[in-house]
Amino acid sequence: MIEIDKLKFDSNGLIPAVVTDFFSKKVLTVAYMNRESLETSIREGKTCFWSRSRKCLWRKGETSGNFQHIVSIIADCDYDALTVEVVKDGPACHTGTDSCFNNYVYRSDGLPEFSFDGLYALLQQRQTEKPEGSYTTYLFEQGIDKILKKVGEESTEVIVAGKGGEKAETIYEIADLAYHVMVLMVNMGIEPKDIVAELAKRHVIDHKVKQQKMQ
Secondary structure: OOOHHHOOOOOOOOEEEEEEEOOOOOEEEEEEEOHHHHHHHHHHOEOEEEEOOOOEEEEOOOOOOOOEEEEEEEEOOOOOOEEEEEEEOOOOOOOOOOOOOOOOOOOOOOOOOOOHHHHHHHHHHHHHHOOOOOHHHHHHHHOHHHHHHHHHHHHHHHHHHHHOOOHHHHHHHHHHHHHHHHHHHHHHOOOHHHHHHHHHHHHHHHHHHHHHHHO
16 A cells, blocks of 8 residues: 555645445545545545535535445546545435436446446336336246246246356356346346345455465
8 A cells, every 4th residue: 555645645735536336336525535534534444535616625415414434535547536435324415416427427328338237227217107018027026936937937047058168158148137136136126236245255265265275
C-alpha cells in the first residue's frame, strides 16, 4: 500500500474520489477529499469528503444515516484520483436514488445492456405487477412449490448437458437455471448482494485454508 504523501492533491488541496458500490460495482457518486478527510475516512472506515460549497468536512450519512462503509481506496497510475469501494447503508444520492448517475447523455444501441441486478429488478416488477401472459407471472402465481420444481428440473438439465460435453447446450441450460434461481430469490426476498456477501465470506475462508496448508 502507498503512503498518502505520494498522492497528488490539486492546487486547492483536493483529490477527486469516485465512489463505487462493492456489490453492484455501480458508480455511486464523485466527490472530493483533502488530506484531512482522507485520513478521517481511513481512520473511521466510512467516507468523509471535503464540501467545496460549505468549505468543511462532510461525513456521508451524518444527517441522513446513509453511511458508506469503506472496503478499499485505490489510487490511479498518476496518483491524482481515487476510487473508493463501499458498502452503503442507503441511497447514495441526496435525491433518494441509488446512484447520483441516472441521466443518460448518450447510450449506444449496438450493445444490449444486461446485469443480474437489472434482471432481479425486472423480476421484482413482475412479482408486483403480474402482467398477464408473462411466464414469470405464472411462476409467482403458482407459488414456491412450482418454482422449486423448476429449479430442480433445470438443475438436472444442466447436469445432462454438462455430462454430454455440449458447451453451447450447457450454457443455455445454465442460463435457464440462473433465471429460475433468481425467481426463487425474489420470491424469498433474497437479493443479489446477499449472495455476493456469502461468496465473499467463503473467499476469505478459502484463502485462510490455503495459507494454513502452505505453513
